[in-house]
Amino acid sequence: MTQPIGERDLIQLSRGVPPVEAIPTAELCRQTVEVLSEFSGSIFQYAPMGRNPGDVHLREELGQFHGVEPDRLFVGNGSLQVLDLVTAHLARDSHFEVFAEAPTYDRALRIFERRGAKVLGIPIEGDGIDIDYLRRQLKSGAPAFLYTIPDFQNPTGATLSIDKRHALVALAEEHGFPIVEDIPYRGLRYVGSTPPTLGELANPARVITIGSLSKILCPGLRIGYAISDPSTSSDLAALAEDTYLSPPLLCQKVAAKSFAAGLVHANLVRVRDLLRPRHDAAVTVAREILGDALLTVPGGGYFMSARIPTYAEESELLAAARAEGVVLTSGRAFYPNASAEATGHFFLRIPFQSLTPQQLAFGLRKVLEFTERRWACVA
Numbered sequence: 001m002t003q004p005i006g007e008r009d010l011i012q013l014s015r016g017v018p019p020v021e022a023i024p025t026a027e028l029c030r031q032t033v034e035v036l037s038e039f040s041g042s043i044f045q046y047a048p049m050g051r052n053p054g055d056v057h058l059r060e061e062l063g064q065f066h067g068v069e070p071d072r073l074f075v076g077n078g079s080l081q082v083l084d085l086v087t088a089h090l091a092r093d094s095h096f097e098v099f100a101e102a103p104t105y106d107r108a109l110r111i112f113e114r115r116g117a118k119v120l121g122i123p124i125e126g127d128g129i130d131i132d133y134l135r136r137q138l139k140s141g142a143p144a145f146l147y148t149i150p151d152f153q154n155p156t157g158a159t160l161s162i163d164k165r166h167a168l169v170a171l172a173e174e175h176g177f178p179i180v181e182d183i184p185y186r187g188l189r190y191v192g193s194t195p196p197t198l199g200e201l202a203n204p205a206r207v208i209t210i211g212s213l214s215k216i217l218c219p220g221l222r223i224g225y226a227i228s229d230p231s232t233s234s235d236l237a238a239l240a241e242d243t244y245l246s247p248p249l250l251c252q253k254v255a256a257k258s259f260a261a262g263l264v265h266a267n268l269v270r271v272r273d274l275l276r277p278r279h280d281a282a283v284t285v286a287r288e289i290l291g292d293a294l295l296t297v298p299g300g301g302y303f304m305s306a307r308i309p310t311y312a313e314e315s316e317l318l319a320a321a322r323a324e325g326v327v328l329t330s331g332r333a334f335y336p337n338a339s340a341e342a343t344g345h346f347f348l349r350i351p352f353q354s355l356t357p358q359q360l361a362f363g364l365r366k367v368l369e370f371t372e373r374r375w376a377c378v379a
């Protein structure tokens with residue numbers, strides 16, 4: 001009888017979770033103890049009411065980190081919730097349209113759809129969103145906003161080129177739509193130099209930049225933030241107060257202390273050094289096994305991706321892989337309305353941050369084995 005595969009033996013080609021060794025647990029404990037002794041008289045109370053944009057010291061630290069004034073910062077509970085608040089802020093009525101890269105982060109799509117948006121997918125290429133396609137779509141009208149992940153995109157791994165950054169900002173100005181850029185992986189660059197954010201290239205009223213400490217410090221403190229013009233920050237704070245009354249004071253103080261103690265900067269360097277060799281090894285393995293199907297060599301972040309020819313039903317493919325101990329994420333979930341972008345392909349997101357080359361090779365060979373079998377049956 002074959003042994004059932006235990007959870008611990010599974011090869012996770014699915015989630016973008018930081019490896020435990022990327023989290024500076026002991027130092028975070030030290031910062032937490034200091035916060036508890038210094039602020040015990042206030043952190044167990046509600047924060048002051050009235051459009052509270054988050055801990056003042058944390059906003060100062062984040063302001064310095066990004067080179068912006070603290071009054072442009074609103075801090076929420078993880079960047080996904082900040083995205084939800086930003087969506088509520090920009091959705092002026094119950095029917096609105098959002099443009100997003102296709103594929104894009106599946107949870108962002110679910111947020112837009114839940115808030116009532118019709119989402120139009122703009123194809124993404126190796127150097128970011130397809131600007132010509134976008135230009136054609138804009139002839140039929142501008143969206144309530146355009147959502148983009150310009151650095152090491154989830155799920156493709158693509159980074160928006162500098163020329164496309166300028167073109168996108170120019171189109172937003174010309175057609176009068178806001179851009180929401182989501183940059184949780186931006187600090188994790190393993191090769192090359194970092195282009196400016198869209199927010200740095202544009203007028204502050206045109207772009208809302210959403211950042212996160214989840215991938216550079218830890219996800220458990222739930223520190224996500226928006227950089228916008230000061231009046232939008234204040235509106236987001238009002239929406240937040242109506243949603244959850246008060247920011248979590250302990251988490252925000254620990255994050256502020258971690259910045260002040262140099263822990264965020266030190267951990268960022270440490271995580272880059274930890275993940276760079278994993279990225280390089282994963283690219284070598286994926287190139288060897290997937291060849292032309294490989295869409296991106298990301299140079300940073302957590303993900304690369306591939307489009308694998310197959311006639312397999314996606315649900316069957318996921319089940320077959322799971323039975324062999326390989327956990328995959330639905331490729332269709334990364335497209336608006338969970339639509340398949342093109343029949344005859346499986347879109348595979350490859351998170352490389354936690355896998356050894358051996359695990360990745362095993363996982364990719366299993367995916368190929370099954371997809372090729374189904375391709376050969378029909379082709």
Ligand SMILES: Cc1ncc(COP(=O)(O)O)c(C=O)c1O
Pocket residue numbers: 016077078079080081105149154182184211212213214219223224
């Ligand atoms: C593009 C993108 N945005 C937002 C998030 C959510 O991050 P947070 O932990 O800050 O909510 C993720 C998490 O994986 C992500 O990939």
